[in-house]
Amino acid sequence: MNESQVQGGSVGRRALLRGAAGVTAALGAAAFVDLGSAGRASAYGWTRTLQQGASGSDVVELQIRVGGWAASSAQKTYIAWDGAFGPGTDGAVRRFQSAYGLTVDGVVGPQTQGVLNSLESGDGSTAHFDWSEFQSKDGSGFSGGKVSATQVKENVRRLMYKLEALRKKAGNAAVTINSGFRSVAHNASVGGASNSMHVYGVAADVVVSGHTTLQVYKIAETCGFSGLEAYTHSWQHVDSRVQYPSYGSGSWWWESGVV
DSSP states (O other), rough: OOOHHHHHHHHTTTHHHHHHHHHHHHHHHTTTOOOOGGGSSSSOOOOBBBBBBBBSSHHHHHHTTTTTGOSSSOOOOOOOOOBOOHHHHHHHHHHHHHHTOOOOOOOHHHHHHHHHHHHHOSSSTTTBOOOOSBBBBBBBBBBBSSSSSHHHHHHHHHHHHEEEEEEETTSSSEEEEEOOOOOOHHOOOOTOOTOOGGTTTOOEEEETTTTHHHHHHHHHTTOOOEOEEEETTTSEEEEGGGGGGGGGGSSOOEEOOOO
């Protein structure tokens, strides 16, 4: 993959990437990233090459985008949004590079940055997921949850990048979002737990085309998800609760254990 292939063609990126298959630690870390970035209308402006030892807001953005590459096998680990490029971030970058046919060196230069940007959409969502898929099904959009609509949207954006990794690991199979963010009222109406991660925008119930929930559960174990509902349902619940301890559920919950 050469430089022009990686960085060219920002117009219609979502359509090109969807293809046939598509038809802070709680919020201390969020301080590194402007929450308004959820509505960003252009590609993220990387200004330097990143590698181990780097720190700053651009490292946080990198950590968000490679968060779904937290492990190569079932492991209760995640990529912290702390702005410090350490061994965990390096490992995630290398797994990302390998998956996308890039030079595997842990160095985030123009080619890797170009592929990272190919996974974002012009409205701030990601290449294979739309904001509308994650909005509360009672028509309240991202409002009515336990945090502001702006924060919900940023939480959903971070979730989308983990789901991009899950999708890639599932062979680019289409991912359907059965339930994303829920307003408090909608969550109550469907019998959700009062402290459900859905009311913060950090959870999704997904179905992956051509995959059983057991298969999806196994993939999710490598994607930095700290909340996994049992794979005995017709959907797979995933969330990032450990990365949001102020939301009241800061411990790991893999209901079916390590599979």
